[in-house]
Structure formats: structure tokens, C-alpha cells
Amino acid sequence: MRPSLTREVSLFFGLFLVSFALVLFDRIGFLQVAKSGVAYLSDPIEIGLYSFRGTVADQLGFLLRIRGLVYENRELAQKLSQSQAEVERLKQVELENEALKKQFQAFNPQLFKLLPAKKVGLNRNLVINQGERAGVKIGQTVVFGNNLIGKVVSVTPNIAKVRLPSDPDSKISGIIYSGGQAKGIVVGNFGSGMSFDKVLQDSEVSQGQSVLTEGDEGMYPNGLVIGQVAKVEKKDVQLFQTIELSPPIAYEYLDNVFVILE
Amino acid sequence: MRRYYFLVLLIVLTFLQSTIVPLNLVLISLSSWVFFRNLREIYISAFVAGLLLDFLSARFVGVTVLFLLILMTFTYLVRARFIHTEFPSVRAVLPLFLIILTFGEIVFETYISLVLGSARFDPNWKTIIIQDIAGFVLFPIFYYLSLRWPKEEQLELRF
Numbered sequence: 001m002r003p004s005l006t007r008e009v010s011l012f013f014g015l016f017l018v019s020f021a022l023v024l025f026d027r028i029g030f031l032q033v034a035k036s037g038v039a040y041l042s043d044p045i046e047i048g049l050y051s052f053r054g055t056v057a058d059q060l061g062f063l064l065r066i067r068g069l070v071y072e073n074r075e076l077a078q079k080l081s082q083s084q085a086e087v088e089r090l091k092q093v094e095l096e097n098e099a100l101k102k103q104f105q106a107f108n109p110q111l112f113k114l115l116p117a118k119k120v121g122l123n124r125n126l127v128i129n130q131g132e133r134a135g136v137k138i139g140q141t142v143v144f145g146n147n148l149i150g151k152v153v154s155v156t157p158n159i160a161k162v163r164l165p166s167d168p169d170s171k172i173s174g175i176i177y178s179g180g181q182a183k184g185i186v187v188g189n190f191g192s193g194m195s196f197d198k199v200l201q202d203s204e205v206s207q208g209q210s211v212l213t214e215g216d217e218g219m220y221p222n223g224l225v226i227g228q229v230a231k232v233e234k235k236d237v238q239l240f241q242t243i244e245l246s247p248p249i250a251y252e253y254l255d256n257v258f259v260i261l262e
Numbered sequence: 263m264r265r266y267y268f269l270v271l272l273i274v275l276t277f278l279q280s281t282i283v284p285l286n287l288v289l290i291s292l293s294s295w296v297f298f299r300n301l302r303e304i305y306i307s308a309f310v311a312g313l314l315l316d317f318l319s320a321r322f323v324g325v326t327v328l329f330l331l332i333l334m335t336f337t338y339l340v341r342a343r344f345i346h347t348e349f350p351s352v353r354a355v356l357p358l359f360l361i362i363l364t365f366g367e368i369v370f371e372t373y374i375s376l377v378l379g380s381a382r383f384d385p386n387w388k389t390i391i392i393q394d395i396a397g398f399v400l401f402p403i404f405y406y407l408s409l410r411w412p413k414e415e416q417l418e419l420r421f
Contacts, residue, residue: 008301015309016331022313022324031323038317046281046318053282123281125320154320161320168375189386 039156047159050121112221113262117142117160119254125161126150126251130259136160141220141260147248148172148213148224149257160259165226166194166247173214174226176205186211186226186245194227196243203241205232211245221260267411268299269307276311280318284389286367288315290397291404292330293363296337297345297355298408304334322377329373337362356401363397364390 025031115134121127130136132155142149142162150170154161163170167188174196176182182203184196196211209229215222227245234241275287288311296304312327319326344358368385 008305011302011305012331012335015305016328019309019312019324019327019331023322023328026323035317035323038314042277042318045277049277049281121281123284168371 036156039154043156043159046127047120050127112260114143114258115261117257117259119257120159122252122254124167125153125163126254126257128160128162128257128259129158131156131158131160133157135261136259139219141224142257143224143260144249144254144257146223146225148220148226149251149254151219152259162257164188164247164251166251172220172226174211175214176203176209176211176229183214184211184240184243193230194245194247196227196229196245197240199241199243201234201236201239201241205229205241205243207232210248268295268303268407269310271407272307272311273314276314276318280315285393285396286370287396288312288330289333289366289370290363290393290400292334293337293366294359294397294401294404295408296334296341297359298405301334301338304338305331308334321374325374325377329370333366333369337366356398359401360394360397364394367393 022031115130115136117128117130117134117136119126120129126142126149128136128142136152136155138152138155140152142152148165150162150164150167152160153163165172165186165188170186170188172186174184174186182199182205184199187195187197189195196205199205207229211226211229213220213222213224213226225248227247229243230246231244232241233243272288272291275291279285279287292304292308292311295307308330309327312330313323315321315326316323340362341358345354367390371385
């Protein structure tokens with residue numbers, strides 16, 4: 001073996017052992033201080049990159065939309081006159097919606113303490129602008145309306161990262177109330193979709209139904225919408241159905257969410 | 263000072279990967295650098311980038327480093343097995359690089375799923391193809407930079 005290659009082999013084993021030791025240390029929580037230190041340094045860079053992407057996307061989007069905006073403007077001018085008549089009717093609808101919203105409000109402020117947070121970034125995780133200083137802790141649930149947005153998996157003093165149900169690391173007990181009940185596990189796929197696994201063949205599931213949190217494991221409140229059934233596939237030879245879910249809301253258009261503190 | 267340029271570039275790419283670019287830029291960079299940088303530099307780069315990725319992705323620290331070290335060793339051995347000459351043709355290197363990149367991404371996705379307990383083999387082919395295209399574009403750029411920032415045991419490609 002060449003002397004230089006011996007050095008490389010030693011380096012490989014040295015780095016391998018250090019990495020292995022780091023994994024073990026992290027498992028028993030010895031690296032929290034180091035993680036906080038890195039987060040302290042990297043948070044401003046991450047937030048800066050997220051906002052840079054937002055600015056660039058807005059500018060590019062505007063340039064791409066100019067042609068469409070001209071046509072849109074003409075159509076809007078025509079529709080404006082029709083809209084006047086609609087206004088009164090919509091006011092009536094708005095009043096009805098408000099009443100329905102109150103009736104079906106998922107979260108009673110007396111039962112849940114909610115913390116409003118703003119989205120500052122979205123990659124694999126959703127990044128929000130509230131952290132330890134505001135009382136956010138790992139494991140807390142994040143919602144928007146009656147929809148489950150995810151679970152806090154990492155917190156620094158000023159920001160928190162939320163694992164979405166569509167993340168491949170996410171597993172949530174789900175249930176569909178449809179005459180009978182269909183129970184299973186919602187698992188995230190690489191990409192933005194989800195699968196509803198372990199649902200027995202005799203359970204009646206159809207497209208458009210909502211999958212809700214079961215709440216049995218104590219990690220999430222029950223009754224939150226995880227996703228909607230997008231596709232159902234039944235095969236006689238299989239024990240379980242193959243069900244694909246779509247998220248209840250588009251995460252990229254979310255601005256504000258709520259962290260359930262208690 | 264030039265010897266640290268690649269490390270700085272890799273740190274920038276790691277931040278981009280963990281925030282705004284949905285591609286495995288670290289894997290693309292390291293897999294291509296194996297073809298024209300020396301192994302010692304690759305190991306150190308893999309260690310730094312893997313560590314940073316783990317810190318930024320809320321995973322167990324060290325998990326990605328272990329994977330990258332093994333994959334880079336494997337890539338180096340494959341390169342050494344198929345490319346014998348000191349001046350290999352780029353026509354031979356690029357397909358080999360793309361095969362290794364595709365294989366690396368599939369194994370990486372599966373490995374991360376296993377480590378995190380999902381145990382699902384469900385590669386996202388769309389992302390993998392986009393990543394291969396990105397690798398195809400970035401490989402010549404990295405090679406050009408490598409010529410500008412040379413190191414000992416530099417491997418020159420023949421066009």
C-alpha cells in the first residue's frame with residue numbers, strides 16, 4: 001500500500017469513528033449545546049436565504065405575469081360591473097359563513113392556548129418565526145384552522161422547524177368517519193403527497209374524504225384534518241388498500257399558523 | 263489558501279441545499295469531485311458538509327457523514343476500477359458520474375428513511391432525474407474550478 005493511501009485509510013477510519021461517536025452522543029443528548037451554538041450562527045443565514053428566495057421569486061413571477069396581467073385587466077374591467085350586483089348577495093353569504101365558522105370552530109380558546117406564528121421559510125420543514133423565547137417546544141402541534149400543519153421538531157430561541165405530515169419521516173394515526181370507520185397510518189412520501197397505510201380492504205373509503213387525527217397516541221389533538229383522499233386502489237390479493245392523500249391546504253401559500261402551546 | 267476554496271464552496275452549497283434548493287447539492291459536488299480531487303480532500307469535505315447538513319436538518323449529528331464517507335470510498339473505488347489512465351476521456355467519466363449520482367441518491371433516500379424509522383423504499387424519480395441534469399451541468403463547472411484551484415494528484419480529463 002502506498003504511504004499516501006495509508007494516510008487516507010487512517011483518515012477514513014478516524015472520521016468514521018468520530019462520526020459514529022457523534023451519533024451516539026447526540027442520541028443521549030450530549031450535543032444540545034453544540035446544536036444551539038450552530039443554530040445561533042446559522043439561523044440568520046437561513047432566514048436571509050429564505051427571504052432572498054422570496055424576493056427573487058416575486059420579481060421573476062411579476063415579469064412572467066406581465067403579459068397575462070394585461071388580459072386579466074381587461075377581463076376584470078368587464079367583471080367589475082357585474083360584481084356590483086354580486087356584492088349584496090356576497091354580504092349575505094359572508095354573514096352565513098361567519099356564523100358557520102363560529103359554530104364549527106375547532107379550537108376552544110378555553111381548552112387550547114394558541115400562539116400565532118408567521119412562516120419564514122419552507123423547504124422540507126416549515127420554518128416559523130417563533131421559538132423557545134415564545135414558549136415553543138419540541139413535540140408541540142402546529143395548526144391552521146382545523147388543519148394539521150405538523151409537529152415542532154427543532155427549536156432555537158427565535159425560530160422553530162415544523163415537520164409536515166407529507167414529510168417521509170412523519171407517521172400519524174389517522175381515521176376516516178364514513179358511516180363506519182377506516183383507521184390507518186398516514187405516512188409522508190418524498191414529494192408533497194401522503195399515503196394512508198394499513199387500511200383494511202373492507203373499510204369503505206372514497207375520493208374526497210378527509211382523514212383526521214385519531215389522537216390516540218397523545219401527540220396530536222383528535223379531529224384535525226391531515227389530508228384528503230386523492231386516490232384509492234383496492235386489490236384482492238393485498239391485505240390493505242393503497243390510498244393516496246393530498247394535503248388539505250397548500251403549504252407554500254400559508255402565511256400564518258398557530259402553535260398549540262398547551 | 264486555494265486548498266480551502268472547495269470547502270468554502272461546499273459550505274455555501276450545504277446552506278443552499280438545506281434552505282432554498284430542493285436538490286442534494288452536497289452529493290452532486292462530492293460525487294463529481296471524486297473524479298478530479300484527491301481522496302483526503304474528499305473525506306474532509308464530506309465530514310464538514312455532512313456535519314453541517316445534520317445540524318441544519320434536525321437529524322442525529324453524524325448520520326449523514328457516515329453515509330457520505332462510505333459512498334465516497336465506494337465512488338473512489340469504482341472510479342479506480344473503470345478509469346485507469348491518467349488522462350481519461352470525459353465521455354467515459356460523465357456517464358459513470360451520472361450512474362454513481364443516481365445510485366447515491368437512491369441509497370441516500372433509503373438510508374435516511376431507514377435511520378429515521380420509516381423503512382420505505384420509494385425513490386422520487388422526478389427529483390433524481392432533475393438532480394442528474396443538475397449534475398450534468400455542474401460537473402464541467404466543478405472541473406473548470408478544479409483546474410483553477412489545483413491540488414496535488416490532480417487528474418486531468420481529456421476532451
